[in-house]
Amino acid sequence: MHFGLTEEQEMIISTTRSFVEKELYPHEAEIERTGHLDMDVVREIQAKAMEAGLYAANMPEDVGGAGLDTLSWLMYEKELGRANYALHWTAVARPSNILMAGTDEQKEKYLYPCMKGEKWDCLAMTEPGAGSDLRGMTATARQDGDDFILNGTKHFISHADIADFSIVFMATGEEDTPRGKKKLITAFFVDKGTPGFSVRDGYQNVSHRGYTNAVLEFDDCRIPRSQMLGEVHKGFDVANTWLGATRLQVAATCLGRAERALQHAVEYSAERKQFGQQIGKFQGVSFKLADMALELKAANLLTWDAGWKFDQGTVTESDMSMAKLKATEMLAFVADEAIQIHGGMGLMDELPLERIWRDARVERIWEGTSEIQRHIISRELLRPLGG
Incomplete structure (x- = not known):
């Protein structure tokens, strides 16, 4: 087995480490002191990360990312991981790969703005009563004509306060399994500001100051079928693939x-x-x-x-x-x-x-x-x- 790094991997490591030490380390103390990540600082670092080719580096080249193979991407993540989590996750954003599962229209609305730093996404699965047991979730999406009506609560949703939209997983039915009935799950895009969808402050966390979590609440939140990600009842297929x-x-x-x-x-x-x-x-x-x-x-x-x-x-x-x-x-x-x-x-x-x-x-x-x-x-x- 060959354990040596390629020239490209060596360059990824040195470039990312230099960026982290020069652009991220200086802001750590302020975030740790205040627990707050200043969005002006985010925008400043974001522009530098784009110029350095480090922004959204986890994504494929054909959508504007770096197209790194998984091993090289993990080396990049390791170097970013040296710094305060809120800084590297927000200012050197890596949009969720699940956005690649969208239709062309959904990519135009959600993926490409994230790639350009114009929007942020967040992923919403966890509920107060459903953490590791995701198929036990109680938040639901009920079909009503060409729309879905969402009800329920999600919590521990990372950086939802700054996210422009959420990728939300909801129970849309049940199926029989050897261990009893289990929920069928469907994924949806839900834009911030949609009537019936609210984002409120989450919990104070001892880890990762400045990296917030939120509670998402859905109260008869109506969204069109066009905002479904993947197929009905196939939310776990989308998640497992991406x-x-x-x-x-x-x-x-x-x-x-x-x-x-x-x-x-x-x-x-x-x-x-x-x-x-x-x-x-x-x-x-x-x-x-x-x-x-x-x-x-x-x-x-x-x-x-x-x-x-x-x-x-x-x-x-x-x-x-x-x-x-x-x-x-x-x-x-x-x-x-x-x-x-x-x-x-x-x-x-x-x-x-x-x-x-x-x-x-x-x-x-x-x-x-x-x-x-x-x-x-x-x-x-x-x-x-x-x-």
């Missing part, structure tokens, strides 16, 4: 933050002296560094392996779950050990470590909890044996 690599995206951004934390820990271990020598020479510290590097490399390899397989068409659900599980749990470990090495200074906001430590917590929950990832992995092991 959202397959989101777990790997989470894994990749965790790699970037873990690498930043480890770098701080190594530098501090070489500079800080106690009892007449560098603290890195004490076994209690040096072994921590070794374990941090080991876990980071293992997570890197699992993520790159899954990304490469994704492009070959050979990736399994287990491959992606292993990458997401390992990278998110590794980040928690590395962030915690980096703080331990720094002692009290690790918890001060002069360094990014306390932020990385806080931000790490949500990674084991969104895009499928660690428990869900373990369920997927074990199910793939047991299924061939009838388990």
Whole structure:
């Protein structure tokens, strides 16, 4: 097996890292202090990201994106992941790939404006009573002639406050399964400002300051059939086709933050002296560094392996779950050990470590909890044996 990077991948890494350090790092402290992302700052960075060819780099070339293969895209995500999440996600936006599932008319209305930085999208699946069990959702879309009428609530919807439209998944019927009745799901585009559709502030989150969540409420919200994404009852088909690599995206951004934390820990271990020598020479510290590097490399390899397989068409659900599980749990470990090495200074906001430590917590929950990832992995092991 060849593990070397191509010249293009090396360029993607160096260009993105340089952009992150120069354009994103300087704004982190203000966002962490205020919990607010200034949209003037977003527009300024957005223009620079477009000029650098980094904006919407996850999308295909034929719609104006960079057309990166999955592995190269994950390397790009890793470098962006070093910075405050609100900054890199909003200012260096990556529109949802699910927009590619739209009709030509829908692409004109929703996809291309996102590619140009004129609009933002958000994805709405989770409900107060339906998190990991998406087929248990209670929000509904009822057909009425050529329209659908939407009712229900979605929550934990990331950046919905700035999104110009939501891609909403609603129950449109039921089917019998060996485990009882399950909801049939359909996806819709819903524009902000549509009567019966409201967006209200969500919850204060310990992780990712400045990156907001919202509650979406639908009260007899009427939309035309033309705003249905895909076919009736086929919402999961659309999601599974176009959202397959989101777990790997989470894994990749965790790699970037873990690498930043480890770098701080190594530098501090070489500079800080106690009892007449560098603290890195004490076994209690040096072994921590070794374990941090080991876990980071293992997570890197699992993520790159899954990304490469994704492009070959050979990736399994287990491959992606292993990458997401390992990278998110590794980040928690590395962030915690980096703080331990720094002692009290690790918890001060002069360094990014306390932020990385806080931000790490949500990674084991969104895009499928660690428990869900373990369920997927074990199910793939047991299924061939009838388990």
